[in-house]
Amino acid sequence: MYGPQAAAVPDLQIAANPEQLDRGERLAILCVGCHSSTGGLPLDGADSDMTEGVLGALYPPNLTPGGPLRDWTDGEIVRAVREGIHQSGRSLLLMPSEQYHTMSDDDVQALVAYLRSQPAADRQQPATEMNLLGAALVGAGIFPISRQAPIVGPVAAPTGATAEHGAYLVSIGGCESCHGAGLRGGTSQFTPIDPNLPPLVGQWEAEQFVATIRTGVDPYGTNANPETMPWRDYSTVFTDEELTAIYTYIRTLRIGAP
Numbered sequence: 001m002y003g004p005q006a007a008a009v010p011d012l013q014i015a016a017n018p019e020q021l022d023r024g025e026r027l028a029i030l031c032v033g034c035h036s037s038t039g040g041l042p043l044d045g046a047d048s049d050m051t052e053g054v055l056g057a058l059y060p061p062n063l064t065p066g067g068p069l070r071d072w073t074d075g076e077i078v079r080a081v082r083e084g085i086h087q088s089g090r091s092l093l094l095m096p097s098e099q100y101h102t103m104s105d106d107d108v109q110a111l112v113a114y115l116r117s118q119p120a121a122d123r124q125q126p127a128t129e130m131n132l133l134g135a136a137l138v139g140a141g142i143f144p145i146s147r148q149a150p151i152v153g154p155v156a157a158p159t160g161a162t163a164e165h166g167a168y169l170v171s172i173g174g175c176e177s178c179h180g181a182g183l184r185g186g187t188s189q190f191t192p193i194d195p196n197l198p199p200l201v202g203q204w205e206a207e208q209f210v211a212t213i214r215t216g217v218d219p220y221g222t223n224a225n226p227e228t229m230p231w232r233d234y235s236t237v238f239t240d241e242e243l244t245a246i247y248t249y250i251r252t253l254r255i256g257a258p
Contacts, residue, residue: 014116016113020110023106024111025041028115029237032233034050034094035063044123051094065120067123069116078109082101082148083097083151091147101148107172163248163249170183175246179195180194197253206247206248213243
């Protein structure tokens with residue numbers, strides 16, 4: 001499937017350490033919505049076709065050492081995460097590589113280290129196979145492929161409770177997939193778009209934003225539906241400093257329609 005020319009597979013051999021595994025485990029929580037049969041870790045593969053059979057067979061794979069990644073190199077997994085490219089060279093489908101494209105070297109290597117450390121789950125998913133409709137939608141550009149531009153140099157993440165760090169975390173957290181471009185809400189052909197965040201969060205203090213993600217209850221006493229707003233997952237993934245960085249970033253966004 002067409003897209004940017006793939007970069008060479010990174011030559012990596014990741015030697016995991018406890019700090020890296022802890023970070024990788026938290027980042028893996030971002031993947032449970034697609035790659036888990038239980039809604040939690042380990043990432044043993046989804047129970048159902050992500051398109052309910054309409055476009056073919058698209059089952060997110062088992063990402064434990066019991067699945068196909070056991071035959072992949074660390075570099076091939078890193079390329080798949082950030083560039084959306086399968087070991088074979090084909091483009092991945094329904095893999096949000098656009099949000100992981102900016103993932104730092106440290107974070108993507110931590111994620112790979114954690115994937116390797118999971119208990120091996122013996123769950124074999126059907127091979128990805130597009131039917132005629134799915135192939136037509138991909139060919140027409142309506143159903144996007146995951147392939148991203150090649151990464152050819154080091155990638156570092158910002159740090160601290162800064163807007164720059166917050167923008168990075170919003171990207172890898174996939175927040176725009178529900179809250180729209182610039183987190184301003186809107187409508188989508190495929191999924192509901194959640195509230196316009198800049199004017200809403202602009203009324204809150206940083207501590208209130210952090211408490212909302214930690215408890216699922218906003219400053220007005222409204223409970224977030226965990227089925228549509230995975231606040232429990234984000235509470236696990238992000239530290240208080242990281243949530244403060246996200247808050248700081250949201251406060252920099254222009255209020256109003258895009």
